Amino acid sequence: MALDRSVEGDHVSCCARCGHPVRRTSANILEWTISLSVTALVLLLVAMSNPFLEFSSAGRARGISLPLAAIEMFRQGFPALALLVFCFVMFVPLVYLLCLLVMALRTKFNLGTSPTIGLGKFVSKLLPWSMAEVFIIGVLVALIKIVALADIILGVSFWAYIMFTVCFLKLSSVIDNHTLWQWAGAIPQNKSSGL
Amino acid sequence: MFNKENFSAGSAAREGYIRCLTCDMLSLQSVESCPRCGDRLSLRIENSIQKTLALVFTAILLYIPANLLPIMSTNLIGTVTNSTILGGVVTFLDHGSFFIAFVIFMASVVIPLAKMGAILWLCYATTRPQRLTQHELGYLYRSVEFIGKWSMVDVFVVAILVALVQLTGLMTIQPGAAITAFSGVVIATMLAAHQFDIRLIWDHLESV
Numbered sequence: 041m042a043l044d045r046s047v048e049g050d051h052v053s054c055c056a057r058c059g060h061p062v063r064r065t066s067a068n069i070l071e072w073t074i075s076l077s078v079t080a081l082v083l084l085l086v087a088m089s090n091p092f093l094e095f096s097s098a099g100r101a102r103g104i105s106l107p108l109a110a111i112e113m114f115r116q117g118f119p120a121l122a123l124l125v126f127c128f129v130m131f132v133p134l135v136y137l138l139c140l141l142v143m144a145l146r147t148k149f150n151l152g153t154s155p156t157i158g159l160g161k162f163v164s165k166l167l168p169w170s171m172a173e174v175f176i177i178g179v180l181v182a183l184i185k186i187v188a189l190a191d192i193i194l195g196v197s198f199w200a201y202i203m204f205t206v207c208f209l210k211l212s213s214v215i216d217n218h219t220l221w222q223w224a225g226a227i228p229q230n231k232s233s234g235l
Numbered sequence: 236m237f238n239k240e241n242f243s244a245g246s247a248a249r250e251g252y253i254r255c256l257t258c259d260m261l262s263l264q265s266v267e268s269c270p271r272c273g274d275r276l277s278l279r280i281e282n283s284i285q286k287t288l289a290l291v292f293t294a295i296l297l298y299i300p301a302n303l304l305p306i307m308s309t310n311l312i313g314t315v316t317n318s319t320i321l322g323g324v325v326t327f328l329d330h331g332s333f334f335i336a337f338v339i340f341m342a343s344v345v346i347p348l349a350k351m352g353a354i355l356w357l358c359y360a361t362t363r364p365q366r367l368t369q370h371e372l373g374y375l376y377r378s379v380e381f382i383g384k385w386s387m388v389d390v391f392v393v394a395i396l397v398a399l400v401q402l403t404g405l406m407t408i409q410p411g412a413a414i415t416a417f418s419g420v421v422i423a424t425m426l427a428a429h430q431f432d433i434r435l436i437w438d439h440l441e442s443v
Contacts, residue, residue, distance in 0.1 A: 057437065058373040095399045097406065104398045112398035118410050124418055125394045128387065157272050161257055168425065171384050171391075177338075178391025184335050185392070186400060221258040225271045 064216040073144040076211040077137045083204035084134055090197040093183075097190035106130065106197055128171040133208060136170055139163045140215070147223040160224030164217060172205040243437050248278050256280070283432040284358050290427035291354050297419040298347060305411035307393050312405060319413065320344065320389065342388040343417070350386070350424050353379045354431065361435040372436045376428075383425040390418045 053063040066072060087106055094103040104112070107130065114122035139159045146152050183192060242248035252261045253276050255269040268275050280286075305317035318326065320343045327336035353375055360372055367375070393414050400408040 058370055060373065060377065093395075093399055095402075097402060100402050100405060102399065102401055109394050109398040112401070113394055113410060116397060116410055118415065121390070121394070121410065121415060121418060124422075125391065128384075129391070161272055161274070164257060168380075168384065168429070171387055174384050174387050175391045177342075177385075178388045179395055181335060181338060181388065182392045182395040182399070184332065185396065189400075189406065217259050221260065221271060225258070 063218050064214075065219070066214050069214060069219055070144055070148045072214050073140060073211065074148060076207050076214070077141040077144065080204050080207035080211060081134070081137050081141070083200045083207060084130070084137070087197045087200040087204055088130060090200065091195035092197040092201075093179075093195060094193040095186070095190050096193075103193075103195070106201065128169060129175045132166055132170045133172055133204075136163060136166045137208075137211075139166075140211075140220075143220070143223045147226060155226060156224045160221055163220065167212060170208070170212075172201070172208050176202060176205055246434075246437065248434075253278055279434060279438075280430065280432040283430060283435060284361065286430040287354060287427045288358055290423050290430060291351055291358075294347075294351055294420045294423035294427065297416045297423065298351070301413050301416035301420055304413035304416065306389070306413040306417070307396065307411050308409045309400075310407045310409070317411065320417070339389065339392075342386055346382055347386050347420055347424065350379055350382060350428075354424065354427050357431060357436070361438070369436050373433065376431065376433050376436070380428050383428055384421070386421045386424075387418065390414055390421070 050067055051065045052061045053065075054060065055062050090105065091103050092106045092109070094101055096102070107126070110122045110126035110129070112122075113119075113125060139162060143156050143159055143163070146156060179198075186192065247254055247261060248264075251264050253264045253266070254261055255272060255274055255276060257274045258269060258272040260269055260271045262270060262276060264278070266276060302320055304319070306320050306323065308315055308317045320339075324336050324340045324344070327333075327339065357372060357376055357379075360367065393410055396408045397410050400406055
């Protein structure tokens with residue numbers, strides 16, 4: 041039993057009983073998804089490979105990159121936490137974006153030979169564990185805690201990560217589960233058959 | 236185990252359908268696994284309340300060391316200070332940063348407690364006549380689900396401080412054991428919310 045596909049453009053369909061939005065449709069959703077996920081991916085890679093913050097006091101300085109925030113926890117003897125921070129802040133968003141991009145590109149250009157059910161399942165379980173926006177607030181609170189102690193320089197990565205979060209939030213508000221599964225469940229048409 | 240008459244009128248279960256929790260597709264109840272994504276179908280998550288309660292109690296137990304143990308220790312030119320979650324809030328209040336104190340207090344104390352209380356209440360409300368309407372309970376559940384990850388703020392604050400403030404001999408910060416317990420609380424409550432089957436709220440529609 042499939043959904044009514046006659047609803048198009050920017051619409052929200054709500055549950056008749058509890059009023060919760062059930063389905064959200066957006067115009068040009070494929071194009072939105074592809075452009076936003078490419079932008080977010082580039083920004084995330086920039087954020088992961090550039091200096092994040094620098095902290096200096098009394099002539100001594102320490103700069104960190106984003107992955108180092110997780111690695112330092114590992115060095116201090118908290119491997120589980122290091123893994124959590126790395127996953128929630130970098131790895132989960134990265135994998136989510138890559139999977140989404142693959143699914144959207146496949147649907148848009150009619151590539152591949154089989155439906156992407158595995159990816160679809162993975163992606164729908166992954167989203168609640170992406171915590172980019174929570175991390176930003178965490179960083180801001182941490183900065184306020186130490187801003188009086190020393191000089192702080194915000195690196196390229198800091199701004200890139202903020203921009204990445206904005207793109208990511210926009211993306212997760214555009215995508216809805218039904219659209220995702222329409223992509224995942226679609227059987228690519230064989231182009232040589234003339235369809 | 237499931238009797239059609241137990242479900243409220245108009246629900247998919249009453250009409251002979253079953254919804255896939257992974258891909259939201261409706262199938263006939265005679266089907267064993269979802270035709271689209273292949274996941275096993277079940278009308279309601281099996282033992283949903285028991286699983287949810289087990290996870291909430293885990294979270295409650297972890298919440299005790301999370302508050303009693305130090306969340307981090309600051310070494311400032313040889314002087315070591317251990318600080319707990321509430322200690323951090325008090326420090327901010329002393330410095331006059333009321334807004335930050337409020338953010339930390341909300342994220343680390345109020346939200347986890349409210350979340351655990353709300354999940355317990357939801358479990359209770361599905362088995363007893365309710366004071367809140369189903370609409371309000373549904374809203375409560377969605378709020379719990381939405382707010383779940385925001386308690387991780389404190390863990391990220393510590394992670395950033397530990398990574399950044401490492402000027403040996405001058406100022407260093409080490410993480411404390413409470414941080415592990417606290418992230419355990421956050422993860423356990425998030426899993427508890429995922430295990431709770433929201434449809435149970437509406438299964439007693441007629442009884443109200």
